[in-house]
Amino acid sequence: MKIVVIGGSGHIGSFLVPRLVREGREVINVSRGTSKPYTDSPEWKQVRQVIADREQEDRDGTFGDRIAALGADVVVDLVCFTLDSAKALVSRLRGETGHLLHCGSIWRYGASMKLPLAEGSDSADEPTDEYGIQKRDIARMLKQETASGGLVTTSLHPGHIVGPGWHPVGPLGNFDPSIWQKISAGQTVQMPGSGTELMHHVHADDLAQAFAKAIERRDEAAGEDFNIVAPTALSVRGFARIAASWFGQTAQFETVGWEEFRRSTTPEHAETSWAHLSRNHCFSIEKAKSLLGYAPRYEPEQAVHESVQWLIDNKQLSLAEG
Template identity: 80%
Template sequence: MKIVVIGGSGHIGSFLIPRLVRGGHDVINISRGTSAAYVDAPEWQQVRQVTADRHLEDREGTFGDRVAGLGADVVIDLVCFTLDSATALVKRLRGETGHLLHCGSIWRYGASRKLPISEGSDSTAEPLDEYGIQKRDIAGMLKGETASGGLITTSLHPGHIVGPGWHPVGPLGNFDPSVWQKIAAGQPLQIPGGGTELMHHVHADDLAQAFEKAMQSRESAAGEDFNIVAPSALTVRGYLEIAASWFGREPHSEMVSWEDFRETTTPEHADTSWAHLSRNHCLTIEKARSLLGYAPRYEPEQAVREALQWLIGNNKLKVQIT
């Protein structure tokens, strides 16, 4: 098939596009052309690159024409963040493309009420920010589009994406490199809350696998939305214990209030920690397993360790992992 990937040079596309090429597909990547894939692979030599500024072209009303003009059987949209943008693309591709797959986010869910969280349940409160609201509304629009007999669509909603090339969400729910340095040195960490809050990661290649399987199972995936995460979630305390063992250390931590935690770090890191930990997410992947055959290879700690090894090996993080 001819497949157009929108935003394929980032976290997900770095793994997805080589998979699609290996599958024998004709692949076109639309991106701003400002960055290369995180993982070098020979398959990229077979990919046609199209440079476009989606934000600008959405404003001008021309982006949908650009995508439709490529004549794709399948369009995989990895970088759509507003309902207006998603709706415009759907309208233009209706009758032109066989299948549109959209990358959503587990932040379409607000704070958890019941665990694990399943698609379409009342397990969470409403989304907590504009990003999550837009992702929720896009998923709803896509389901309605397919249910009404329009474009065949599918939305996949990943957890905290992990892989070589970028910093993972760490044990305190943020991206502060000093957290890893303290763990590696056996220094104590102040943990906000109770230490039982949950984070649900997913390796970028497992997410790429899910997109590939959804594309291959169009009848089962039509009009559906899927949680795409690792088989298990990590608690703050458990994550810290596992991470400390990588450096030959015992975990040392102190539970503190959120107010006191904010005194120990920057507002940005504190806000990021709150955003992740206050949601307290743990999701089920049973729907993706049964309808798509989704079979993640990575437990969350394996994905995080691989990301850390890449950061250390490329001098992006100054610690030593054993």
């Protein structure tokens, strides 16, 4: 089986591409060629590299032709962010490729109303940001494409992706690295809201597992969409308490209103926190477990801890001394 992975040098592909090679697949990685994978696996030596600027080629109307010319049985699209781009690829691959898998996002859902959120339910508001709207619309288009007898497609929607090599979404719902220094020092952390807001992470390797299983179980995955997250979600308070224990500390925190929180940090960090915590997301993975055999290895705190430890080991994170 020949598999083309679009954007295979990023967070997900760094784990997915080696996994597919180990399974005996012929893999072609299509990327801009500007970054190296996050994992230095020997399997990368067996991967054919194709350099492409998707944004430019989408504007030129040539990207679909480039992918179709590779003659893949399966195409995994990890870096599609607009409905127009997705439609163009589907139109070109229809009748030529056996299976297209798209990486969506849990942000296709707006703020939660009933938990856990399941695929196809009305348990969340519609998305309000452009990224989430595009991911929602792409998933709907793909489902309709397959239902109408066109290209076989599957969309997988990951939570907050975590893994070695990059900063995880932290206890306050943002990427501010200073949170780890405060927690490791036992300092008091100001938490916006009630502290009970939820975030749902997923380890990049568990997400890679889900993609590999969807490829393997094409018939079960055809025309379906899946939430791909860890078995459980973390609350702000719980996340802080667990993280403090990694450093031999007891979490010290106080809850504050959003306006006060915004005054205590940068506009960027405050907006990111609001974007994560106001959604208050917790997802069901029963559909993925049932149809794909998805079996995540990492609880969310294990996945985040691995990320934090990697940052510490590689001197990319400053902690309290002592």
